[in-house]
Amino acid sequence: MANGFDKRAGIVIGALRGGSGKTMVSLGLIAAMTAKGRSVAPFKKGPDYIDAGWLSLAAGGVCYNLDTFLIASDRIRETFHVHTADTDMAVIEGNRGIYDCIDTHGETSTAELAKLLGLPILLIIDGTKNHPHHGGRGQRLFTIRSLGSHRWGGAEPDSRRPARRHITAEH
Numbered sequence: 144m145a146n147g148f149d150k151r152a153g154i155v156i157g158a159l160r161g162g163s164g165k166t167m168v169s170l171g172l173i174a175a176m177t178a179k180g181r182s183v184a185p186f187k188k189g190p191d192y193i194d195a196g197w198l199s200l201a202a203g204g205v206c207y208n209l210d211t212f213l214i215a216s217d218r219i220r221e222t223f224h225v226h227t228a229d230t231d232m233a234v235i236e237g238n239r240g241i242y243d244c245i246d247t248h249g250e251t252s253t254a255e256l257a258k259l260l261g262l263p264i265l266l267i268i269d270g271t272k273n274h275p276h277h278g279g280r281g282q283r284l285f286t287i288r289s290l291g292s293h294r295w296g297g298a299e300p301d302s303r304r305p306a307r308r309h310i311t312a313e314h
Contacts (some may be wrong), residue, residue, distance in 0.1 A: 152226065153184075153233030155257040157241040158267040166194050168267055169236040173201040181231040186223070188256050189238030192281060198236060212244065212251040216259055222258055233262075241266065 156169045164236030176183045185198035185206040195206040207226050209219050227233045244251040257264045
């Protein structure tokens, strides 16, 4: 039990920048879990009511905000704990890039939120402009085993791939 709270199952959806597909991946994960009869607690980092509305719809329940700039760390942990008590899993959609934040020390970033809650980050890397000869296949989610003391996980969706005309017979 860390910080007075027991461990909860969950994942943070992060990316290197905004517009990389965090909402789509979050919605897909939540929809897949709920379709299998699992209860999912959706959360959004940052002051965004539009994505939170979509996440609520996918989960069939309220999406709560975990904004580390506006809300104190103890309250963030308490909110997470209370709203995941009777669920199978939490999905937290980060905002912008995993290290982007208004704080100059990086203390209000998505990465710091994941550390605060002890959750892994599913990192989306948008490779839209990567050429196939350089390993580009569009949007990717990578498994990064270790970055400091943080845990990461990954998978790869089949979207944002280069157009067929960019792929040669060599591939």
